[in-house]
Every structure is written in C-alpha cells, then in structure tokens.
Amino acid sequence: MDTIITFSGISKAFKEGISGRRVQALQDISLEVAQGEVFGFLGPNGAGKSTAIKLLINLIFPDTGQVLIAGVDAGNREVRRSIGFLPENPYFYDYLTAEELLMFGGRASGMEKKEILQRTDLLLAKVSLDHARKRPLRTYSKGMVQRAGLALALINDPKVVILDEPMSGLDPLGRKMVGDIILELKGLGKTVFFSSHILSDVERFCDRVGIIVGGRLRLEGRLDSLLTVGETLEDLFLREVAKTGQKEVL
C-alpha cells in the first residue's frame, strides 16, 4: 500500500514562559501511515500527540525533519485539499449556523455550491444535526459542536481524516456515532489518523497504533502483532508508559 503520511526525523521544541526555556515536545519521530489505514495515536497527557497532529496541518513547523502527506510537504497548502481535520475541543464562530460552517469549509476547499449542499444534507443527517442546521453554533451543546466539527472535517470528502480526540465531550450515543463514521471511512478506503484516550475505541477501530510518551515514539505496529495472547491494549499501553518511569497515565 502507498504511504500517505510520513513523519521523518521530526523534532519540535517550544519556548516556555518569560525565561524562554525550551521544552522538547517531540524528539526524532519517524512514522509512516499507509493509504486506507486507521492509525491510532496513543499517549498520556502532554505526550506530544496534538503537537504531531498540528505539524500535519501546518499549524506549527518542525525544528528538524519533514512531514509529508501523499509525498508533498505538509507546508504546501494544496495538500490540505485532501485532508479533513477535527481539532481537540473545537470552537467555531458563534453566530454562524452549521450550514454556513459547512458552506465555508466546502468553498475554502474549492468545491462547487451544488456539491457542498448535497454533502451538507448527507453529513448533517449522519451526525444527527439536521434539526439544528439553521441554529447559530453558540446555541449548541459541547457534543453538538463536536459533531458539527466532524461534519466540517468530512465536507470535502477527504482522503486523509485527522481527528484529535474525536470522542472528547461526547455521550455514549455520540461516541458510537463517531465510531461508526470511522468504520465507514475505513470501508471507503480513507486513511484515518486519530488520537484518543479511550483505548477500547482504539482497539476496536485501528489497524495500527503508535504509543508516544515524553515526545518519543515508544512503540508502533499492527495491533495483532503487538498484543500477546490475553493482553489488552490497556495492558500494553500501561506497560510502555511504565517503562519510561512516568506516573501520569490516561
């Protein structure tokens, strides 16, 4: 299968506070995700999952190394034509409606109005927001905002879907809905790259996982080859985190 996402020797540090002390967020991360794969990115809080995802979207720039999407540098805006992104705890414009939000997403991705309207109907029904499509987003609950964000991520029918904690803020029904969408995307041959704290979900959807702790990729591979008989993903995860001496997990 073709490689669609490549992290090649990525390191990233941030300046912290007035002193400007540099905090290493990612250290020499190299990782490949193939077309059509569902890849789960796991790690404790502050491990560097969101930093890696922000590098994919070009929200931040790597200090060293290169991030490629379909062989093109992530800094090239054209690659984002084939990407859908749901940030962690998304926040959208207060006075726009879900319809207008999706119209923006479609227009910005270069889609025709007719196609956007068709996809809007389909996606709002899929995320159960059809009834609230003309309501301003500021009247939405946290879960509804999350679902609107998911619809926005999918409006351009992306090849690569990047989801940062997509289950965050969702009730069990919402989580099931997101899970179904991920499985549907997998069925359509899309690549899904997502981070999550909910290991049972990761175990259910992912072909491969990567475990990142303290900015370093500790383990990466197919789930069936990583797990020993009788071992759960949670056991594996806790074992990997314990190896680094970190106490904070999940």
Added chain:
Amino acid sequence: MKPIFPVAVITFKEGIRNRAVYGIIILSLLMLTANFLICEIIMREVGKVAVDIALSTVSFSGLLLVLFVGINLMAKDLDKKTIYMVLARPISRTHYIVGKFLGMVALIIVSNVIQGCFAAASVFMLNSMYPAYFQRFSWMMFILALVFIVLSLTLLSALSFLFASITSTSFITLVLTVVSYLIGNSLSDVKALVEAPKAAGIDPSPVTIKVVQTAYYIFPNLSFFDIKIQAAHGLMLSFPFICWTTLYGLVYTAIIITLTCAIFAKREFP
C-alpha cells in the same frame, strides 16, 4: 483570490450578527436624536452644529466598531483556536489575513452606510426645519467626510491586525490600537507645536523635537481624514488634497497589511 473570499464572508457574517453592532447602532441613533434637541437648545449656527454632531456620531460609532468588534473578530480566532478550522483548509496565512481584513472592511463600509443614512436623515430634517442656517451646506462635502471616515477606520483596523499578529492577547491589541488612534489624531498638532515653540511659549529639547518628528513619519496621520469642520462650515477641499489623502490612506493600509502578512506567515499556533 479564491481562498480569500470564504474567509471574508464568514468574517463579515460573524461581525454583522454580533450583538455589539446593534448596541453601536442604537447608541448612534440616540446621539442623532440628541442632535435635534441640541440644535433646538442652541439655536445658533444650527447648520454647523448639526453636521458636526452627525459626522462625529458616525466617526465615534465606527471607532467603537473597530475597537470592540473588529479586534475581537481576529483575537477570538487566536484565543479560542477557531483559526485551526480555517488553516486546516487550503488557505495560507496570507489568505487568512487578507480575507479577514476584507471582511472587516466590508463590515466598516456597511456599518458606515447605515449610520451615514441615519446621519444624513437627521441633517436633512434639520435642514428642512431651519433652512436659513444651511445656506453653505454641501451634500458632496458631507458624503466626502463619510468616505474619509471609512478610510480612517480601515487604516485603524489594519493597525489593529498588525498588533494582533505580534501580541498574544486582545487587551494589548486594544491598548496599542487606542494609543495609535490618539497619536494619529494629535501628532500633526504636536509637531506644529514643537517646531514653532516660541508661538506656543514652550521650550522643547532637541531630543523631544526629533522624537515627535520621527513619530510623525511612523504613525499614520489620521487627522488628514478628519474633514468634519470643513463639511460643517461648507468649505470646499482642493481636488489634489482629496486624491493625495485617499492615496495616503490606501497605500498606508496596504503597507500595514503586507507587514502583517509577513509576520503572520511565520507565526505558529500551538
């Protein structure tokens, strides 16, 4: 241009639906209603007072719009990370700034047209009530004053974008924009004062004179755009002055936005 348009559209929609805009319009309506009361009380130079109050109301409302709606439109994107959903599209940071700015300019124009109509209606009614006081009044100068208010607010808004691109909080952006507004409106007078100290009976140091002269060429001279007095007194402006002032506003704004784009292109959003 294609990626800029959707950003401009959502910026305009988000701005025009903001409740603060309605508050600003109600405030200006109250001030224009007060125009009638003030003119009736004064009953001297009614034409000049009416035009001055009407244009000052539009200018003040526009200032509130830039400071409390415009700055928030940009700052909220950065504070609440709404910018993620924009930059996740095939939109560059330059497209984002230009689109955002054009949306803001559209908001300034629409708001000014609405308030300009209210202001014109108040002047028109007072003109009908007291025609003797409006003999030198010119609608052309009134409209030109409104256009210059738009140019001035556009320049101020561009400055607020520049400050937002280099600061981390909306409060600092607000303070810097207000300071620039105050300096921009008074710098001409201060420069004239320090360059002719004897007339004012002051003795500024050479350093002070140099600082004021340097500031004069760095900060925008917003007093160029303030032609309320000329409009109130029915004084005509020369055609070259109108052209140069317009060009000054447009070129200054373009330079500020270009600088903002250059700074923003290197900015990260962790």
